[in-house]
Each structure stands twice: as structure tokens, then as C-alpha cells.
Amino acid sequence: MIEVQNLTKRYGRFTAVNNISFEVGNGQVVGFLGPNGAGKTTTLRMLTGFLPPTSGKASINGFDVFKDSIKARRSIGYMPENVPLYDDVRVKEYLSFRAHLKGLRGRDARNHVGDALEMCGLQHMRRRMIKTLSKGYRQRVGLADALINQPPLLVLDEPTNGLDPNQIRSIRKLIKRLGEKHTILVSTHILSEVEMVADHVVIVDSGKIKASDTPENLIRNMRAAGHIELEVRGDAAIIQAALERIDNVKKVIANPTHTDWLNFSILCDSGTDSREKVAQLASQYGWQIRSLHRHKSTLEEVFVELTRQD
């Protein structure tokens, strides 16, 4: 559905997007992640035909975004970061107007507006003036606008920006539902959200792709994937040395604590689990264990590991 090849955007001497390439298959939900200023919006604006690239190629649904822009754009529903809406019209009027702009007429237009209202949970709000809507409902109107001509691809730039946790949950559910019928490229900062909805994740930083894989693979391949957390009482140096001698243990980190309970993070080879061995050592040497569990890595930790500045 999306093919991006060596795409670059420079603003003067500053390179905002630096030679990136990635593909998004039909029906995939792809999370496009990166810290502030990573180049996400710039990339999405190029893909949606709003910004010309400095160099490189991109195609949507088989159409070259830069040479065949109109056809490519017909395949896209784009929800920009700050949805521009007219305040002094009613929700349904606004969507009818947008349907008209997208070339829909008569019964077709009415049906599409009805479907978009339904899909985005806006039926009961259809007569409300846009200026009286909460931020969450304004986002829904932006989403309804993006899907009004039922495009195969939805490009959503920070759809949950500025929403409260309940609104975030309901937009997340909506994205999941939309993913059943559409290919979706969604940029967001909320990683738990991506972990729940995306089949694939592209992480960008300083205009470059740092990783592109399924959330599961990214988590599995993390440096500290699946490490063990141990809270124990005994002689710190002896315990640390014993833990370091366990097969498959790569590193043992003693974390600071404020009590006489010691806290260790035990980094193991990926795919191994040394908890039984730790328990055996504890009973052999008489250490008191308060907790011993496997830490499940999250996409947030992958993101921090790949993009942190220090």
C-alpha cells in the first residue's frame, strides 16, 4: 500500500528526513514513532502530498505521490496533527461539506456521511455545533472526515494528542476497529497504544529509521529483553558474584535500595530463564528472597533504548 524509497526532506541546510525507506502492506496497522522533532509529521505530509520532498520516491496504492499526486491522494484519508475544523457549523453539515469537496454527491454523499458518523460514534452529536464539542469529539470529527470517502489508507498524525485517558481509550478502540477495513499509518507518542493496535512499528529519530519490525520482535531483541528482578537479603558481594556465575547470565546490576533488602536486575541471554537457578542458589546459601520475577519489556523501553540522547 505504501512504498517509500530514500525519501529526504531538507529545510534549508537542516535535514528533517534523511534518506528513509519503508513499506506498509495492505491491511497493516503501522505505528510511526519517534521523539519530538524526529521527522514524523514531515514524512506524513510528504506521503499525503502536502509537502514536496527534496529527493526520493513514494507511492501509495501503486500511484507515485509526487508525479500522480491526485490519484495517490484519492487513496488516502489524512488526519493532520491539529485537525482544522470550522467552528460555526454543525457536525453533520461539516461532514457533508467535506464529502462534497471529496467528490461525493446525492445519496452516495448521505450514505458516506451516515457511515462515518456511525463508525466514529458521532450519531448523537450530529446536530451539535463544532465549537461546543470536547477535544475528544473534535478528534472524532477529524477521523470521520478522513474516512468519509472510504479510502483504503488512513494516515493519522497524533490522533490522541491532548486527550484524557478515557478519550485515548475510546480513540484506540476506534483505530482498532478501523484497522479491520483500512490500512493505517499512525504516528503517536503513546507507546502502550501502539503496542495494542499496531502489527508493525517504524521508529524514527533525527530523520532516520532506527528500527522497523513487529512490536513483539522489537521487544524480544532488546538488549535487556526479559531480564529477571530479584529482591533478596544477604551479603551483597557474595550474592552478586554467585548470580554472575549462572550460565546464560550476561550481567547483574545492583539497584540502589533504602532498606536492607537488596535489589538486582539480572540480564540473561535472550530466550533463557534463570529463575529456577536463582531459587536453587537461594536455598543452597540460605538467602531470603522477597520477590523473583521476570520483567516483561515494553515497547516504551525499546523506544527509550533506541532514541535516548545520553
Ligand SMILES: Nc1ncnc2c1ncn2[C@@H]1O[C@H](COP(=O)(O)OP(=O)(O)OP(=O)(O)O)[C@@H](O)[C@H]1O
Ligand atoms: N517548515 C519548516 N522549516 C524549518 N524546519 C522545520 C519545518 N518544519 C519542520 N521543521 C523541523 O524539522 C524537524 C522535524 O519536524 P517534524 O514536525 O516532522 O517532527 P515530528 O517528529 O513530527 O515532531 P513532533 O512529534 O514534535 O510533532 C524539526 O526539527 C522541525 O523543527
